[in-house]
Amino acid sequence: MPRFKCLVSYDGSGFSGYQVQPDKRTVQGEIEKALSKIHKGSFERITGSGRTDSGVHAMGQVFHFDSNLNISEKKWPTVLNSLLSSDISILSAEEVGLDFHARFSVKKKEYRYKIHLQTVRNPFTRHQAFHYPYPLNVEDMRKASLAFIGEHDFTSFCSSKTDVEDKIRTIYSISLNVDEENLIISYEGNGFLYNMVRIITGTLLEVGRGKITPENVTEILKAKDRTKAGKTAPPEGLYLWKVTY
Amino acid sequence: MPRFKCLVSYDGSGFSGYQVQPDKRTVQGEIEKALSKIHKGSFERITGSGRTDSGVHAMGQVFHFDSNLNISEKKWPTVLNSLLSSDISILSAEEVGLDFHARFSVKKKEYRYKIHLQTVRNPFTRHQAFHYPYPLNVEDMRKASLAFIGEHDFTSFCSSKTDVEDKIRTIYSISLNVDEENLIISYEGNGFLYNMVRIITGTLLEVGRGKITPENVTEILKAKDRTKAGKTAPPEGLYLWKVTY
Numbered sequence: 001m002p003r004f005k006c007l008v009s010y011d012g013s014g015f016s017g018y019q020v021q022p023d024k025r026t027v028q029g030e031i032e033k034a035l036s037k038i039h040k041g042s043f044e045r046i047t048g049s050g051r052t053d054s055g056v057h058a059m060g061q062v063f064h065f066d067s068n069l070n071i072s073e074k075k076w077p078t079v080l081n082s083l084l085s086s087d088i089s090i091l092s093a094e095e096v097g098l099d100f101h102a103r104f105s106v107k108k109k110e111y112r113y114k115i116h117l118q119t120v121r122n123p124f125t126r127h128q129a130f131h132y133p134y135p136l137n138v139e140d141m142r143k144a145s146l147a148f149i150g151e152h153d154f155t156s157f158c159s160s161k162t163d164v165e166d167k168i169r170t171i172y173s174i175s176l177n178v179d180e181e182n183l184i185i186s187y188e189g190n191g192f193l194y195n196m197v198r199i200i201t202g203t204l205l206e207v208g209r210g211k212i213t214p215e216n217v218t219e220i221l222k223a224k225d226r227t228k229a230g231k232t233a234p235p236e237g238l239y240l241w242k243v244t245y
Numbered sequence: 246m247p248r249f250k251c252l253v254s255y256d257g258s259g260f261s262g263y264q265v266q267p268d269k270r271t272v273q274g275e276i277e278k279a280l281s282k283i284h285k286g287s288f289e290r291i292t293g294s295g296r297t298d299s300g301v302h303a304m305g306q307v308f309h310f311d312s313n314l315n316i317s318e319k320k321w322p323t324v325l326n327s328l329l330s331s332d333i334s335i336l337s338a339e340e341v342g343l344d345f346h347a348r349f350s351v352k353k354k355e356y357r358y359k360i361h362l363q364t365v366r367n368p369f370t371r372h373q374a375f376h377y378p379y380p381l382n383v384e385d386m387r388k389a390s391l392a393f394i395g396e397h398d399f400t401s402f403c404s405s406k407t408d409v410e411d412k413i414r415t416i417y418s419i420s421l422n423v424d425e426e427n428l429i430i431s432y433e434g435n436g437f438l439y440n441m442v443r444i445i446t447g448t449l450l451e452v453g454r455g456k457i458t459p460e461n462v463t464e465i466l467k468a469k470d471r472t473k474a475g476k477t478a479p480p481e482g483l484y485l486w487k488v489t490y
Binding site for chain 1: 302
């Protein structure tokens with residue numbers, strides 16, 4: 001049965017996250033409903049690269065599914081989008097070998113966190129950026145970000161609600177870019193724990209405001225204690241940007 | 246009693262338009278509710294530069310109100326925003342003379358219409374641009390736009406639902422700007438009739454697709470007949486951009 005790899009973008013504000021849950025509107029749930037219709041009820045599951053939380057967005061989430069239907073890779077986005085609501089968009093589909101797995105084949109993930117810095121709030125970005133109208137020392141934030149690069153035990157930067165045992169992950173890069181209105185923090189790594197990007201972001205924001213020094217960050221990492229790190233930044237600023245295989 | 250001129254931005258997607266209506270959520274209604282709270286129930290009405298329709302946005306709508314409260318022009322935006330939901334943002338307030346009137350003192354209005362041209366839809370702009378994924382001859386649209394410049398009877402480009410008798414308006418400029426993803430059409434004029442920008446935009450889009458020639462547009466204007474012009478473009482692409490006094 002041919003396997004298809006799909007790229008999907010979604011505005012997370014109307015979803016209870018990516019992963020399917022009973023009686024909740026989820027990205028996976030909506031896509032599976034559409035695929036079930038196309039397969040006249042016989043369809044089962046799609047496999048995503050990983051979950052995103054309630055309110056978190058995706059520019060380039062990836063999932064795969066297997067289908068025997070006579071629909072070409074070029075046709076799949078049109079067919080699926082016609083059945084999906086406008087807050088999800090299937091950007092592309094590609095036929096791949098059965099050795100491709102959207103979760104297990106991941107080499108690298110990129111997340112971006114968007115912080116709206118202007119004093120006055122912007123009604124058009126209320127669900128698409130974190131409004132944080134405070135002066136930030138971005139140079140201190142850059143210095144602090146270096147502590148996260150490389151392989152570390154990220155227990156201090158992981159929600160205590162997780163059931164994952166292995167908290168060791170590798171971050172390849174963190175970059176901070178400021179434009180007129182926003183600070184965008186990009187994170188690349190081999191994988192991210194539950195709430196990890198949002199807790200690192202919340203901690204970097206406290207560095208930016210002088211509440212935590214760049215030197216403290218290394219100590220927080222070493223402590224392996226969630227209570228030492230900063231607040232979890234809210235979901236509306238977070239985008240799963242790119243998944244590399 | 247001091248008068249204040251306020252600049253307000255709103256995402257129109259959650260409102261039944263600007264103007265107050267019984268049992269509907271409107272921009273004017275929400276602002277008046279907030280002002281009533283601040284004035285402990287005694288507040289009456291704000292005066293806007295004009296209406297915007299259901300789903301239409303504003304970057305710089307203007308309204309005025311009179312208040313005896315001891316609140317400075319600098320404080321008004323903070324006070325109002327704290328009571329308003331995040332899809333409205335009071336950008337600034339300025340004390341003005343009693344001869345200032347948000348509607349009657351208008352010299353010029355600018356509207357912008359945003360058309361999202363990419364083939365695949367973008368979930369983040371679904372309420373903030375008109376998705377129109379068709380090839381457009383923008384040069385023909387520019388040629389056609391010249392027919393609207395100057396003083397004209399815009400009966401052909403006004404909704405038949407209007408009760409305004411004088412259909413003569415002056416358009417100062419129309420400019421078309423294409424970036425990677427969008428075509429933005431900017432309109433400046435001394436005033437615009439009901440649905441006028443949306444009908445002109447819908448007509449220009451039909452010119453862009455070759456269904457109407459640039460020469461036809463002059464004939465449509467002369468016909469003074471709404472049925473001769475193009476479709477009314479949808480509200481989600483339209484922004485009241487700037488009001489000049």
